[in-house]
Amino acid sequence: SLSDKLQNIFKNLRGKGRLSEADVKAALKEVKMALLEADVNFKVVKQFVKSVEERAIGQDVMQSLTPGQMVIKIVNEEMVALMGSETTQIALKPGNEITVIMMAGLQGAGKTTTTAKLAGKFKAKGKKPLLAACDVYRPAAVEQLKINGEKQGVEVFSMGTGNNPVDIAKAAVSHAKNNNFNIVILDTAGRLHIDEDMMAELIKIKEEVKVDQTILVVDSMTGQDAVNVASSFNEKVGIDGVILTKLDGDTRGGAALSIKAVTGKPILYVGMGEKLSDLEQFYPDRMASRILGMGDVLTLIEKAEAQIDADKAKEMEQKFKKAEFDFNDFLEYMGQIRNMGGIGSILNMLPGMGLGGKMKGLDAGATEDAEANLKRTESIIYSMTAKERSNPDILNPSRKNRIARGAGVDISEVNKLVKQFDQMKKMMKQMPGMMKGAKKGRFKL
Ligand code: GDP
Ligand code: MG
Numbered sequence: 001s002l003s004d005k006l007q008n009i010f011k012n013l014r015g016k017g018r019l020s021e022a023d024v025k026a027a028l029k030e031v032k033m034a035l036l037e038a039d040v041n042f043k044v045v046k047q048f049v050k051s052v053e054e055r056a057i058g059q060d061v062m063q064s065l066t067p068g069q070m071v072i073k074i075v076n077e078e079m080v081a082l083m084g085s086e087t088t089q090i091a092l093k094p095g096n097e098i099t100v101i102m103m104a105g106l107q108g109a110g111k112t113t114t115t116a117k118l119a120g121k122f123k124a125k126g127k128k129p130l131l132a133a134c135d136v137y138r139p140a141a142v143e144q145l146k147i148n149g150e151k152q153g154v155e156v157f158s159m160g161t162g163n164n165p166v167d168i169a170k171a172a173v174s175h176a177k178n179n180n181f182n183i184v185i186l187d188t189a190g191r192l193h194i195d196e197d198m199m200a201e202l203i204k205i206k207e208e209v210k211v212d213q214t215i216l217v218v219d220s221m222t223g224q225d226a227v228n229v230a231s232s233f234n235e236k237v238g239i240d241g242v243i244l245t246k247l248d249g250d251t252r253g254g255a256a257l258s259i260k261a262v263t264g265k266p267i268l269y270v271g272m273g274e275k276l277s278d279l280e281q282f283y284p285d286r287m288a289s290r291i292l293g294m295g296d297v298l299t300l301i302e303k304a305e306a307q308i309d310a311d312k313a314k315e316m317e318q319k320f321k322k323a324e325f326d327f328n329d330f331l332e333y334m335g336q337i338r339n340m341g342g343i344g345s346i347l348n349m350l351p352g353m354g355l356g357g358k359m360k361g362l363d364a365g366a367t368e369d370a371e372a373n374l375k376r377t378e379s380i381i382y383s384m385t386a387k388e389r390s391n392p393d394i395l396n397p398s399r400k401n402r403i404a405r406g407a408g409v410d411i412s413e414v415n416k417l418v419k420q421f422d423q424m425k426k427m428m429k430q431m432p433g434m435m436k437g438a439k440k441g442r443f444k445l
Pocket of ligand 2: 111112113141188
């Protein structure tokens with residue numbers, strides 16, 4: 001499987017403190033082959049390998065990780081990004097307004113099964129879904145939906161096979177309105193291949209019934225074909241999201257990795273079996289770790305990251321205690337903390353800097369002000385000489401004047417910063433242990 005191949009590749013990267021270009025290139029060449037064999041779209045692979053390479057070459061290997069693990073870390077992060085990073089929910093109308101969802105896809109992809117699976121999810125959320133049997137080409141399809149609907153305890157609206165799908169969809173929506181349903185899921189007919197009639201039918205339903213969400217169901221086992229199907233449906237009918245079925249039987253992962261990158265549309269759920277409970281929300285990070293098949297390594301990487309944060313916090317605490325904290329440290333930690341948690345956590349960290357002030361209930365405007373404030377602060381510090389930064393006590397009026405000119409601010413700003421800095425140092429001396437409880441990505445006071 002893809003996981004096995006990747007694991008072997010990463011095992012061979014070892015024993016170096018910094019990732020060399022040659023090592024990274026050699027490993028990525030194999031990663032590329034493995035991804036192509038897993039049926040990941042060619043363009044996606046090319047772009048993916050390029051991004052990983054750019055990030056990996058010359059990268060310092062974190063303490064307690066091997067070079068191979070360091071590359072896994074980057075590959076994992078890029079995979080998560082490729083799949084859209086965040087989980088996307090199906091957008092439902094508020095309250096009791098009816099959301100009309102149209103299921104589309106080729107025959108056998110899993111539309112009818114997934115329709116019933118989804119109904120179960122909605123029901124569990126307290127919604128009242130109605131299923132509409134719009135596949136009029138196969139009598140068995142109507143029967144199949146009825147059986148599945150019954151299993152889920154969800155009503156199925158059907159008009160047999162004698163009507164056209166557009167009329168059935170319309171009638172289903174008005175039945176829903178009259179009977180307090182708030183979701184209608186239209187189970188449409190597929191064809192064996194992309195087919196103009198099928199597309200035309202879906203477009204017509206979309207126009208005549210106000211469809212809110214068009215969800216494409218594709219079979220993950222078909223790999224790149226699934227991606228091509230998604231592209232054509234998206235171009236011709238327009239889709240809002242994808243449900244990837246039969247992932248339980250897919251060892252390659254190519255479709256999962258490519259769909260978002262190729263179509264721009266997110267994967268919403270994944271089908272993990274034939275049972276009606278076998279539908280799972282799609283989490284890009286879980287999928288990446290599944291594809292990498294390295295749960296243990298990923299946990300290890302997370303721990304290493306947490307350790308680095310803790311080490312840095314400890315180092316900072318030591319400096320605070322000894323009041324050795326100077327403007328160089330200030331700059332460095334600004335950068336680090338910004339990486340970790342953004343301006344919010346900087347504000348929380350610096351009670352004496354007058355940036356945070358009233359930190360409770362910071363709104364966007366206040367955060368913006370604080371950002372501007374911080375930039376000004378940084379430019380003042382950048383206008384200091386190395387000596388001044390490491391020894392702020394030597395800042396006399398003429399030095400301050402020069403700094404103010406360099407930073408393009410009034411000298412009063414420089415005075416204010418130096419004064420606040422002194423106050424902060426004093427406060428920090430009085431608060432030993434303030435940096436304890438530093439958690440990954442967040443500092444708490
Ligand atoms: P439709 O033609 O698109 O409506 O597809 P169906 O819902 O009839 O499903 C076709 C076949 O795929 C059925 O045998 C389903 O039980 C099966 N199926 C659907 N989803 C999954 C899944 O996530 N995993 C597995 N293993 N089988 C599935
Ligand atoms: Mg069907």
